Amino acid sequence: MVKKTSMKDIAQDVGVSIALVSYVLNNKKENRIGKEIARKIRESARRLNYQTNQIAKSLKTNKSFTLGLIVADISNPFSSSLARIIEDEADKHNYTVLFGSSDENPQRLQKQIDTLLNRQVDGLIIAAPEGSEAQLITLQQRIPFVLIDRYFPELKTNYVALDNYKSIYTGVQHLLDSGYRRIGLISFDTDLFHINERVKGYRAALTENQIPFANTWLKTLGQVTYKAEMAQAIQELRAGKQPVDAILFASNALALHGLKQLNALSVRVPDDVAVLSFDEAEAYDLFYTPISCIRQPLLDMGQMATKLLIEIIQKNNRITQVNLEAELLIRPSTRPIP
Structure with missing residues (x-):
């Protein structure tokens, strides 16, 4: 069996005390230890394949x-x-x-x-x-x-x-400034505070821009069943003489499945409907039209x-x-x- 490297082995290899090795490997008293000697100790630890005894460390520190x-x-x-x-x-x-x-x-x-x-x-x-x-x-x-x-x-x-209210308000304002007036929101049916703040921010932005809100513009889908419900939600948003001209998805999961349904229904983005998503996803860049999004930090x-x-x-x-x-x-x- 190969002997496990100890701090004592590193101390002997470098020619320093075991305490000094412990200080360096545990990132203690760094401002009182010379950079060159610290480098030699870490290099020796790598070369000798030293591994921290996590169990012993846990027992000592609780x-x-x-x-x-x-x-x-x-x-x-x-x-x-x-x-x-x-x-x-x-x-x-x-x-x-x-x-x-x-x-x-x-x-x-x-x-x-x-x-x-x-x-x-x-x-x-x-x-x-x-x-x-x-x-x-x-x-x-x-x-x-x-x-x-x-x-x-x-x-x-x-x-x-995240300040979800302000974030989605800014997104809706961008759509309004871009000329869209019938903006639909697809969200989750939930009591989660952050999701409901997004719905509130969406409605507030419409109200403060004198855009009358239509109940048919808001679709709330089940957190488990949203994939199955997405097609109907989009069909309803696009139905009638005045379908929505923009759709805002309240999460990237909703957006990804929403984009699939828009494709399946041959709805072109943004020629037929603009799309804005809350959250970012790499897949957005692979869509034929890059998708605008509200990026969380x-x-x-x-x-x-x-x-x-x-x-x-x-x-x-x-x-x-x-x-x-x-x-x-x-x-x-x-x-x-x-």
Whole structure:
């Protein structure tokens, strides 16, 4: 059996004390250690294939240096991109991230929470599903956590999210400024605060621009059944003597399936209808007409949530709540009407 490299081996190889090796490899007292000797210690550790004894470290510090992340659906481009950002940021602080999906289901959320707690994670980042308020209240007594993307205004919790009202208001204003007057919105049928803020922002932008809102312009689809319901929603928006001249999708999942249905119905974008999506997706660039979107600041959101959680783990008990601003990316799918 190959002998596992220890700090003592590195100390002997470089000719320094074991304590100095420990300081360097654990990123302690960096301002008091010469850069050249620190470089030699790290180079020796790489050459000798040194690996941290995480179990011993956990016993000593009473921490696992592991974070748990629960998103709605890790296969969704929004969730997977956010997960990678969180993973990279956690790595900068010597933390590992374990992932799970709630599938927008409180029971599955609880299963993921229990699994991660059994893995002894130090804290959680959660994109909480509808109806999970009671679980979060209970969780506050058990482990530090930060909500990301979604939050519940009535709960005093740490969160990093988006100003959804302002973001979608800006998107609707862009469509109006481009000459569109019959703007439909396809959203989810849910009580989630961030989704309802998007609906409120959409309606407020129409009202404040003196555009009478028609109930037929708003389609709310089931979070589980939206794929099957999409075709009918688009057909209804495009029906009648005055069909909508623009469609705003309240998420990238809705937009991706909406674009498929527009293709299937031979509806041309933007000749027949303009399209604007909340959230970005790489697939938009592969569509025959690049799709305008409301881009969420995923990098800032993921990094801030990770840093905030680590601060809380280190006994920062201050409640922090952040609402970031989105960026409107204008592409040919919302070109101005001549």
